[in-house]
Amino acid sequence: MPTVIAATSADLVLPPTDQQTPTAAVFQSPDIQPLEDALTEMHVLLEQHGYVVAVYPSSVPPALEQRMFAVRAMLESDRIALLRSDLPPLGIAVLVRQLRQLSICDFSAGVVASAARLLSHYIYAGAVLNSVAKLDRVPVSLKSHAKSWVPGSQFAVLAGPSPQLLKIGQGAGVLGGPEFGTQLLIAKGQLQTEWVTGTLAPAWQVQGVQEAGLPADSPRWWGTGKLTEFAAFLPDISIIYQLVSSVRRARCHWCSMELIGDRCGFCSAPLPEPENQSGSSSVLNQGSSAQPRS
Template sequence: MPTAIAVTSADLVLPPTDHQTPTAALLHSPDAQPLDAALADMSVLLEQHGYVIALYPSTIPLAHERRLHTVRSVLESDRIACLKLDLPPLGVAVLVRQLRQLSICDFSAGVVASAARLLSHYIYAGALLNSVTRLDRVPVSLKSHAKSWVPGSQFGVLANPNPQLIKIGSGELAGPEFRTQLLVAKGQLASEWVSSTLAPAWQVQGLEETALPVDSPRWWGTSRLVEFGAYLPDISVLYQLVSSVRREVCTWCGRELIGDRCGFCSAPLAPPENQTHTTGVLNHGAPMRQGS
């Protein structure tokens, strides 16, 4: 059985890209499920899959995050990985789907878990906003704040992999230098800028629409937005990207990993000189960046 991928919200589970991509398990919040039920559900997942990789946004309530670690602690299981992600909600959903794709490949659970940090570098997650006055996830200058009060102003913001902010009509967002597909989730902002301007500029290979994640308005500071994420959709490319990095063995828990940190116990790779970097996996020879 493939390694189980679990999430903390149902809207982080995007439709599968093919009939082989498994779904993700839902880890309920404390106010929606008592602890004994959460322990029972996790025990079933471990029995059926062997390992569980739980991915959750950095913005979830503290009580929900504590529940995840409580379940892991009570079960005394080192086969549960709890990975906190700083990506915007739609970016988290994209990464979750990519790990769901990788979970059925011939990678160990340790490699799949540590691949989350690697793959996040190749997700271009952003949004079109009508205001940046309440945006605190991306650096915003005083000048941009002032412009935000001008009626009709709109801003293109990229949160990952490198923060960017432009006023629509006065610049462009730097996009990926490799082939991607664009996922779009519309909020309460009527605009076609993402599909008519951004998508052609980034030369995306296709565009897919989905529902806006519940937490997106809070993450971006406004409900008047269009969230987007450019990503690698092809499982063969993802497989090549992950398999091209030399695998190491965690000196703490003994599991396989790629990059510079274990996905299960969070121990850093030692010694540092064992880290590797490869090039040429993606189009245009985009380098792998590890250990951000």
């Protein structure tokens, strides 16, 4: 059975892209699920799948993060990877779906877990906001804060892979985007704007636009409920597969899990410096066929 991918809320589990993409498990909040039930559920997942790779946003409530680490500690399991990400909620949802796609390919659990950091660099996650006055996760200048108080103002913000911010208006330009083929996922909140589909999508030359529900945590993450969140991503599993395959694999010196990149996804141990080398990411301009497990 493939490694199971887990998220911290059901709205971070996007619909599958095909019939092969598995769903994800969901870590329940402590105020919803008793600890005993959480332990039982995780034990069943480990028995059925062998390994669990959980991705959660850095904005997750402390109680939920503590619950996840407590479950792993009480089960005394080295087969649970807990991956904290600074991506905004819709970007997390995209990353979770990509890992779900990878989980049925011929990659070990260690490679799937460590691929999360690699794939995060290829997700362009942002939002259009009516105000940046309460935005504390992306650098905001005093001038932009002042403009937030002007009625009708709208701001385009990119959280990752590198932060950007601009005030939408005549001659404002557009956010710098990916230089490879992507699709765009949009989640509308309480803000009426056509800027994402009318300006951003054509400028980024996206190959398609999809809509999703706005994750419940998005207003808190962005500091306002008046937003439209978006994320551009690699849609083709064959390209994702080749991207991950192109990176040199190593064996963690601490827990012996296979990994790519510079850090183990399961125990977080860094790769010793002499071995910290990776392959080229030029595969974004090439084609390949994914190899799902039989």
